[in-house]
Amino acid sequence: xxxxSLPARTTAGPASPEKTAxxxxxxxxxxxxxxxxxxxxxxxVLLGVMAVLSIFPLYWTMVAASTDNTRVSQTPPPFxxxxxxxxxxxxxxxxxxxxxxxxxxxxxxxxIALSTVLFATLAGFxxxxxxxxxxxxxxxxxxxxxLVPPQLGVVPLFMMxxxxxxSQQLPAVIFPTLVSAVGVFFMRQYxxxxxxxxxxxxxxxxxxHSLRIFWSIVLPVARPAMAVxxxxxxxxxxxxxxxxxxxxxxxxxxxxxxLTQLSAGYVRDQSLIMAGALLGTLPLLAMFLVFGRQIVxxxxxxxxKG
Numbered sequence: 001x002x003x004x005s006l007p008a009r010t011t012a013g014p015a016s017p018e019k020t021a022x023x024x025x026x027x028x029x030x031x032x033x034x035x036x037x038x039x040x041x042x043x044x045v046l047l048g049v050m051a052v053l054s055i056f057p058l059y060w061t062m063v064a065a066s067t068d069n070t071r072v073s074q075t076p077p078p079f080x081x082x083x084x085x086x087x088x089x090x091x092x093x094x095x096x097x098x099x100x101x102x103x104x105x106x107x108x109x110x111x112i113a114l115s116t117v118l119f120a121t122l123a124g125f126x127x128x129x130x131x132x133x134x135x136x137x138x139x140x141x142x143x144x145x146x147l148v149p150p151q152l153g154v155v156p157l158f159m160m161x162x163x164x165x166x167s168q169q170l171p172a173v174i175f176p177t178l179v180s181a182v183g184v185f186f187m188r189q190y191x192x193x194x195x196x197x198x199x200x201x202x203x204x205x206x207x208x209h210s211l212r213i214f215w216s217i218v219l220p221v222a223r224p225a226m227a228v229x230x231x232x233x234x235x236x237x238x239x240x241x242x243x244x245x246x247x248x249x250x251x252x253x254x255x256x257x258x259l260t261q262l263s264a265g266y267v268r269d270q271s272l273i274m275a276g277a278l279l280g281t282l283p284l285l286a287m288f289l290v291f292g293r294q295i296v297x298x299x300x301x302x303x304x305k306g
Contacts, residue, residue, distance in 0.1 A: 058281070065089065065275035072270045088275035092262060096276050097250075101258035102283065104170060108244075108254055109237035111174050116233045117226050119179040124187025125218050129200050130210070139188070145181045154246060161247055172247040173254070177237065183229055190225040191218065231291065235284060255280040 064072050066085035071078055092098065126132075127139050157176055158167075166172040195218060203213040219226075241256035248257055262269070262276045 061274050061278050061281070064271055065278045067271055069269045069271050072274075084271070085275075088271055089279060092272055092276035092279055095272070096258040096261045097253070098255070098258060098276070098279055101253050101255045102280075104252065105238050105255040105280075106283070108170055108173050109234045112177050112237040113230045113234040115178040116180055116183045117230050120183030120187045120229060121191075121218070121222055121226060122214065123179070123184045124189075124191050125195075125214055125222075127184070127188040128191040129195060129197065142181045142184055146185075151242075154243070157243075158246060167247060168249050168252060170248075170252070173240075173244050176243070177240075180233070183233065186229060187222065187225060191222060194225070195221050227291070231287075234287070238280075238284060 062085070063078055063081050065088050067078055067082035068084060071082065123142075127135060161167055161172040161176075164172075166175075199217050199221075200213060203217050208216065238254075239256060240254075244254045244257050245260070248254065250257070250261065259273070259276045259280060262273045
């Protein structure tokens with residue numbers, strides 16, 4: 001036997017924790033794909049009915065926004081789009097100052113969603129995998145804050161914003177909601193199941209500190225849940241009305257606050273209000289069309305425990 005006939009030895013060292021996490025995730029997805037069941041005809045019928053019921057409010061908003069106020073108030077109401085859609089959209093855009101409102105809502109919702117995802121993932125990792133004194137008590141305190149109605153803190157919170165000089169400014173809307181207890185609990189539950197303790201211990205053995213473990217191990221594992229949490233938080237912040245209405249005015253509004261301009265007056269123009277609501281919904285629809293596949297894959301990845 002010659003030296004050339006001997007099998008070559010591989011010199012690759014042990015896989016990094018990040019690569020191990022990725023391989024484990026791909027293996028779990030293959031196992032779940034193999035366990036998929038085929039749906040019957042009744043399932044497709046039920047899904048079709050649910051899809052029609054879900055889409056109908058958006059369709060009705062478009063129909064009402066494309067007609068005039070007299071036609072919307074008739075009985076029976078119209079069920080087909082009318083010819084006034086673009087004119088009503090232009091009127092709503094001008095009367096409600098929707099350009100500035102959409103920019104403000106994009107800033108508010110984007111900052112709140114990003115900060116919530118970051119801080120909730122950090123806190124969820126700490127509550128799920130780190131051992132420290134008082135961990136369970138702190139977790140119960142965080143969960144307990146969800147039982148307190150947010151309306152109870154409006155008066156002291158408004159006084160605090162006024163003392164800081166943030167009244168009628170966007171920071172007054174952003175800073176009180178930089179993180180949410182729901183997001184912390186959601187990420188804690190996800191990481192408890194999806195992040196193996198062995199990966200964290202492997203990072204400790206390699207000499208990585210907690211922030212390094214969070215960056216190299218936790219973030220790749222938590223990416224599907226982070227996408228879902230970002231979308232939910234963004235939609236909630238975009239549609240939030242009560243606190244922005246309290247702390248902002250019509251010179252610097254978000255989209256829900258700006259829409260109140262359309263309902264002013266003795267006789268409400270329902271078609272104009274629906275046109276404004278359709279304008280406020282279009283950015284959310286565009287976001288879901290762009291990131292919908294990632295969001296759905298994130299939901300499916302966290303739906304089945306590995």
